[in-house]
Amino acid sequence: MIPGPTIGPCPVCSLQGAEYFAASESKKVGCKACGEFVITSMASHIIKGEAASDIDWSTSSRSALSHLIRTRRDLALHSGTSLPLVDRPALERLANAGLLLPIPSEQVRNFIRWVGEHSRTSKPRIKPDLNELRAVVGTTSAEELTDLAYDLQDEGYFDLSPPKRHPGISMLGEIRMTLKGWRYWESLHQGSTTAAGGFIAMQFGDLRLDAFISANVNGRVAKELGVSIHRVDSPEVTRAGVIDNIMREAITDAAFVLVELSHGNKGAYWEAGYAEGLGKPVIYLCEQAVWDDPTRRPHFDVNHCVTVMWSETNPDAFVEQLIATINNSLRGRK
Numbered sequence: 001m002i003p004g005p006t007i008g009p010c011p012v013c014s015l016q017g018a019e020y021f022a023a024s025e026s027k028k029v030g031c032k033a034c035g036e037f038v039i040t041s042m043a044s045h046i047i048k049g050e051a052a053s054d055i056d057w058s059t060s061s062r063s064a065l066s067h068l069i070r071t072r073r074d075l076a077l078h079s080g081t082s083l084p085l086v087d088r089p090a091l092e093r094l095a096n097a098g099l100l101l102p103i104p105s106e107q108v109r110n111f112i113r114w115v116g117e118h119s120r121t122s123k124p125r126i127k128p129d130l131n132e133l134r135a136v137v138g139t140t141s142a143e144e145l146t147d148l149a150y151d152l153q154d155e156g157y158f159d160l161s162p163p164k165r166h167p168g169i170s171m172l173g174e175i176r177m178t179l180k181g182w183r184y185w186e187s188l189h190q191g192s193t194t195a196a197g198g199f200i201a202m203q204f205g206d207l208r209l210d211a212f213i214s215a216n217v218n219g220r221v222a223k224e225l226g227v228s229i230h231r232v233d234s235p236e237v238t239r240a241g242v243i244d245n246i247m248r249e250a251i252t253d254a255a256f257v258l259v260e261l262s263h264g265n266k267g268a269y270w271e272a273g274y275a276e277g278l279g280k281p282v283i284y285l286c287e288q289a290v291w292d293d294p295t296r297r298p299h300f301d302v303n304h305c306v307t308v309m310w311s312e313t314n315p316d317a318f319v320e321q322l323i324a325t326i327n328n329s330l331r332g333r334k
């Protein structure tokens, strides 16, 4: 007999009513806020504060992780599935890069995108699930989300019912997007309104590459530029050539796209092509040793493209050159 799920609080966001399907070392969790994901027992211990971590697991860090799980950003996928995997290496990587909630302008984009997608597929007036929407938008609480919704109504993007916020009550009735809201949604959809941050397409799961990229790109370069640079792992189907929605959204949203070529990952080429098609600045990264080796050199003709080489022996030169290259390509656009 297959055992049924256990019900309990979500190990990430603590929301009650999450379902667990336990395997020995890791379990699959279904949470109304975070969505479905796989977490190892070690990662559960770390988040509970029962094992050492460089992250202070406050409500704000947990909410930030819940947002990344929901939007599948910065986490590798559990092998053979499209479920994000929360394990110790992932938490270490996030600790290096800095686990932060989206800034308010990103929250606004997430909110309007979600309302737009849902209004198109259902009725024009939608009644959101506050837990799910809290994780999608990336706020710490339902109360903060409610505040943001009423701010967006004041700015003319939404028409809410009830039209006035009840003080002290976190409640959202129905949301209707106004014409102004739809115009904003359209600009997001076309990629003409973008985040300040970037996106990196690369292969997850190579520990050496992961360590170099998270320390230098997600860490040093992002900090120096004052932006976030998200990573999205491709499920196997994407590697076979179909770009999925989450990936498309992340690329559309990005101000610039970095493509790591050292692995010759097919998915990365698709992502590069999609980004080029949208007119995003695309910068290619390649390990110097791979570039110099005729048998491993990227087969793709990237000679005419901007490629920044990296090597573990000289990360400083790479960081400096990448910052200059990103600044240069953004300067031409603004």
Ligand SMILES: [Zn+2]
Pocket: 010, 011, 012, 013, 014, 015, 018, 031, 032, 033, 034, 035, 066
């Ligand atoms: Zn959760």
